[in-house]
Amino acid sequence: MERLPGGRRPRLVSSLGLGRRSWEVTLDEERGRLAWRDPRPPRRAGENCFVPISEIIAVEETEFNKKQRNIGRWQKMAKLHAFTVYYVKKARNHRWRCSDATFWCEDEHLCNQWTQALKELLEMQKSRPKQLLVYINPYGGKRQGKRIYEQKVAPLFSLASISTDVVITEHANHAKDNLFEVNIYKYDGVVCVGGDGMFSEVMHGLIGRMQKDSGIDQNNPKASLVQCNIRIGIIPAGSTDCICYSTVGISDPVTSALHIILGDCQPLDVSSVHHNNTFLKYSVSLLGYGFYGDILKDSEKKRWMGPMRYDYSGFKTFLSHHYYEGTIAYQPAKHTHGSPRDKERCRTGCYICKQSEKQLAEQSKERGLKHEEGEEEWKVIKGKFLAINAVSMSCACPRSPKGLSPAAHLADGSADLILVRKCSRFDFLRYLVRHTNQDDQFDFPFVDVYRVKCFQFTSKLSEDNESNVMDIGKKRFGQFCRDHPACCCSIVNSTWNCDGETLDSSAVEVRVHCQLMKLFARGIEEDCKDEAAHSQSSIEQLL
Ligand SMILES: CCCCCCCCCCCCC/C=C/[C@@H](O)[C@H](CO)NC(=O)CCCCCCCCCCCCCCC
Ligand SMILES: Nc1ncnc2c1ncn2[C@@H]1O[C@H](COP(=O)(O)OP(=O)(O)OP(=O)(O)O)[C@@H](O)[C@H]1O
Ligand SMILES: [Ca+2]
Known part of the structure; x- marks a missing residue:
């Protein structure tokens, strides 16, 4: 022609x-x-x-x-x-x-x-993938991962002429370890079929592999990490599927498969978590101490219950009403224009995330000239908290369609740090309920929210430990309280819930890495009226 x-x-x-x-x-x-x-x-x-x-x-x-x-x-x-x-x-x-x-x-x-x-x-x-590496967790969520992939996703990939290498995982960390061995560079993307835990494995494998291949030491909390350009696709088949829901707007395997086929690209912030110059984990959704840490710890023993385990442990943890004492130091995210109390949401083509992308490109041009974090001011907060939640994205999920921080951004280089101070059970319930309706969950005197680029947390217990003031009696008391759900004593530590996995240390140093990785997604699209098949009734609109 x-x-x-x-x-x-x-x-x-x-x-x-x-x-x-x-x-x-x-x-x-x-x-x-x-x-x-x-x-x-x-x-x-x-x-x-x-x-x-x-x-x-x-x-x-x-x-x-x-x-x-x-x-x-x-x-x-x-x-x-x-x-x-x-x-x-x-x-x-x-x-x-x-x-x-x-x-x-x-x-x-x-x-x-x-x-x-x-x-x-x-x-x-050109952005459409031709070759994908697929990991399926056959035990995630309701154990439907393999069926979902074979019946709903594989036929679409084959229709779109995408070739795949499929690995059905045999044990935890199978996908992560495998990503250090295979030739990842021959793939246009990696797909995980499972929940947030499975996504976390694939993300750790890919980011870890990129740092290894570039000679970057992940144990250095100040290291500038190398961006990972191999996109990850999530086929949701887990219990919470928060990352999929927050980046696509729905947790639906066919929708996600179609975003992969069209070659969508959504950059994503990743927070690194360190303890004493040792790398612990990366997080993209919730890093939670107190309420969500305790739910996770209890729910791990109830895996057999499937997704219901979170409701069961949530109810139990709510009743136990533990609070924890500690100190938080954070650096505000001054580079971004948004605030956690904004009414505007992060949506496809988000202006605030685009600004951060520009800044990131400028920073990498002027590497060496950029300000060291140490030079900027730290704010310090001490207190008794029911929950400390740091979210790099809204954490919207079917349980809470607007999420833990509705105005958080997927790719602005910041996290929202939510501090829920000690309050009555009734007030805490009011706070929780607001995650499920249109009311502002930050509009309580016992809730504070800050947009941060890094923070550190030390529990009162580990502060005391470091200053050697802990005696046998305190240890015993701690043990007693852990086993006594009615006691609200603050002497025991909670656990960090890092994207659905527990961390071993309570003292952590967290830093947000702007747009460290990319997903096959486009963020949540603004609702539009002409959604259905773009059907238009007027010829003027058509031509
Ligand atoms: C009265 C109803 C209040 C409902 C409040 C719902 C708030 C739900 C907020 C969900 C936020 C999820 C954040 C995502 C975290 C993921 O990285 C992680 C890995 O998948 N998932 C979890 O840790 C799994 C976390 C699962 C959390 C479930 C929380 C359930 C709380 C139930 C409290 C019941 C109180 C009832 C009192 C009568
Ligand atoms: N073959 C396997 N056997 C046992 N565990 C596995 C296997 N493959 C992966 N895993 C582990 O299972 C954990 C949970 O998986 P996944 O995230 O898919 O489901 P989930 O926990 O039900 O969902 P969510 O994370 O959304 O709550 C992951 O952390 C992963 O490391
Ligand atoms: Ca963010």
Whole structure:
């Protein structure tokens, strides 16, 4: 086909059959879309539709089944040629589905011309993955990971001509260890089928591998870590699926598979957690001490209960009402324009995250000139806390659709540090309930929230330990209180819940690494009214 200046093809416009009728079908490269409209006068016209080329999943030559299509007798006599366009159909609540439209005509050459033009345009979508490494946790969530992948995801990957190497994990850390051994650079992405824990494994494998290959010591809490450009895709099959929900807007395997196929890219902040110059873990969602740490610790013993274990342990932990004494020192995130009390949310193409991306690019140009963290002021808070939560993203999940910090950003280089001070059970319940409704969960005198770029925490107990004031009696008392749920004593330590895994130390040093990794996602899209298949009723809107 002849090309226009700039290598573009002229608009391809043909009269093609779709269903029982004839449509005027246009492939408009300039506007990046495939559109079909009813050529009859407006009064008699039916629906007009368009699909952005970036949302076409695949194009296939099709055997046209004439019996299926109840068309006129004269057409039955002629041999028909057809092609099917598979595309993303956006439904309610950020759910995506694979839809298809089969176009037919009598002219074989015309049909080939269409198929070829569409396939060439798909080839030009350079961010789409061709080869993926897939890890499936067969025991995550309701133990449906393998079935979900085989029945819902693999057929879509194969439709989109994506080749995969699939590993079904045999034990915890299988995926993480494997990522240090395989040639990761031959893949366009790594997919994990499981929950937040499985994602965490894959993230640790990939980030750890990147640092190892670049000679960066992860034990150095001040090290500038190397960004990981191999994207991770999450097929949700876990208990909380908070990372998937917060980055896509829904926890749905088909929707996530389609985001992977289209080659979406969402950068993500990662917090590193250290203790005494020793690397402990990375976190992208919740780093929680007190309430969420205690829930996790209790729920680990109840894995057999599946996702229900969190409700059971949540109720138990709520009743135990433990508070913990300690000191927090943090550096405010001055580089970002947002605040945790903003009404604006982080959404697809977020302006605040884009600003951080620009700053990051400038910083890496001027490496060496940037300010050392040590030079900036630290704020110190001492107190008795029911919960200390640091979230690098909103932590929205089906249990709490707006999350622990609704205005947190996915990729702004900061975390929201939420301090819930000692209060009555009733007040704490009011605070928890606000995670499930529209009321502001930070609007309580016992809750403070700060946007930070790093923080440190030391529990009163470890401070006392360090100053050697702990005696046998205190140890005994600590033991007694741990076993006595009605006691609210502060002498025992809690545990850190780091994206659903426990940490061994209570004293931690945490630093946010702006956009350290990338996901096959695009953030949560603003709700739009014309979601359903981009159906428009007016021709003006179409052309
Ligand atoms: C009255 C209802 C209040 C409901 C309050 C719901 C708040 C839910 C907030 C969920 C935040 C999840 C943050 C994500 C953390 C993930 O990195 C991690 C790994 O998957 N998941 C968990 O640690 C798993 C954490 C699971 C937390 C479940 C909390 C359940 C609390 C239940 C309290 C019941 C009180 C009832 C009193 C009558
Ligand atoms: N084959 C396996 N056998 C046992 N454990 C595994 C296996 N594969 C992975 N794991 C571990 O299981 C843990 C939990 O997995 P996953 O996150 O998929 O489910 P979940 O805990 O139910 O969900 P969530 O993390 O969302 O609460 C992960 O930390 C992972 O290390
Ligand atoms: Ca952030």
